[in-house]
Amino acid sequence: MTDLKMAQSDQKQQMHHINHTDLEDFVRQILIANGTSSQNATIVSKCLVSADLRGVDTHGSNRIPSYMERIRQKCLDPSATPSLRQITPVVAQVDGHNGWGFVAAHKAMSRAIEMAQEFGMGMVSVKHSNHFGMSAWLVKQALDAGMMSLVFTNSSPALPAWGGKEKLMGVSPIACGAPSGNDSRSFILDMAPSVAARGKIYKALRRGEKIPVDWALDGEGKSTDDPAKALQGVMLPMGGPKGSALSIMMDVFSGVFSGAAFAGHVTNPYDPSKPADVGHFLVAIKPDLFMTMDEFKGRMDYLYKRVTESEKADGVEQIYFPGEIEQIMEERRLEEGIPLAEAEVAGLNKEADLVQVEHLKIQPA
Known part of the structure; x- marks a missing residue:
């Protein structure tokens, strides 16, 4: 590695x-x-x-x-072209052919958006793919087309099943989004079912930093602030059995359902020994299926204001909408x-x- x-x-x-x-x-x-x-x-x-x-x-x-x-190491084919098979008018499947997960997922979301524009919603399953990075970019792809979305993927083993001690399930992110009106920021949720994303462990290792002791266990099942030891052990699920169950849900929809690897058989993106065979599950939805778009966006504006203007707990300066902190960070880094x-x-x-x-x-x- x-x-x-x-x-x-x-x-x-x-x-x-x-x-x-x-x-x-x-x-x-x-x-x-x-x-x-x-x-x-x-x-x-x-x-x-x-x-x-x-x-x-x-x-x-x-x-x-x-x-x-x-x-x-010939474990990822950079020249592969994903293929698409239409299953029903609102369902399709993409085969990534072991190419870039980004490209396979982009093609899948593009097709999901096309189906949603015509039929109200579109669902695409992806198999034989690879790591596609941050899930929020796919949510943003749907938002740019005025769509709501669900974005699921499975990933390599990092979490134990609740009550177990071996790496089995991935810290697979749960992501979704909805467009906003003129007076609020779009809703973008992108979170791992673990206390922290495993990528943060690799980041701390690269940067020579310690990690919080509640993020992971070492190879002996003990708490650690050493990222190298954490990578030899397991990540900890958020909310105990709830986080573990969410990681299994990601495997059901992204792995079992798609025909990709599942049940602990997805290869780690840092392991160059064999193809990853990651699976994804993407859904695009038209927000104006049950009301006009203006009504929907007005309701999203109201929700945003209710959340961000709600009464603050002691010591809290500001309440943020999901994805808002990242959007503020983007504005800052575009300049700095x-x-x-x-x-x-x-x-x-x-x-x-x-x-x-x-x-x-x-x-x-």
Whole structure:
């Protein structure tokens, strides 16, 4: 695992700020140099940098070294073209053919949106796919088309079933969204069923940081603040059996239902030994099925105000709508740049050296 071999320390590393367009172009060039078509490289790079902009650093451009290693080990086919099979007028399935999960999921959501525009809703299952990064970009794809959405995926083992001690279920994110009116921010929910996303453990390891002791257990089943030991153990589900049940739900809809791997057989994206066979489940829904769009958006505005203007608990300065903090972060990083740790910049530039791409441009401090 390439990025796990980086030198670690107990002190935080120096941070560099990168312009988002420079980072997107850099990632795109690396992808093309590693066998991805120009069109697909644009999709993948936009999705990764979108995560960086929203502050979801665990699913952004720092994933490039692990993805490229999977390509070099022939566990991910960067040139694969996903195929689509129409099942009913409102149901389709995409076969990712072990290509980019971003590309397969983008194709699936595009088709779901087309069906929803004609029939009110569209559902697409995806099999033989790979990690598609942050789920919120798919929610945003639907929002840009004026659609509500559900976005499910399964993932490699990280959580035990409630009462167990072995890695079995993934920390598979639950995501959904709905468009807002003129006076509120869109509803974007994207969360893992674990106390913290596993990507945050990898991020802490890269940056030489400790983790909270309630995130994971080490290989002996003990609490730990060491990310390396945490990766040898298991993540902890949020809400005990509730988080465990949600991770199983993701496996039912994304794995069992689609024909992809399930029940602990999805390969870790940092493991370059074999294909991942990830499954996804995507639904797009027209918001104006039961009322006009103006009525729907007005009701969303009212919900937003009721939530964010509700009475605050002691010590709370502001109440946020789901996804609002990430949207505020995106606005900030569009201006200030995307912060990457020194080890992350070094890892990306190492990939650039391998394919003779120019190093990242770093913004002046």
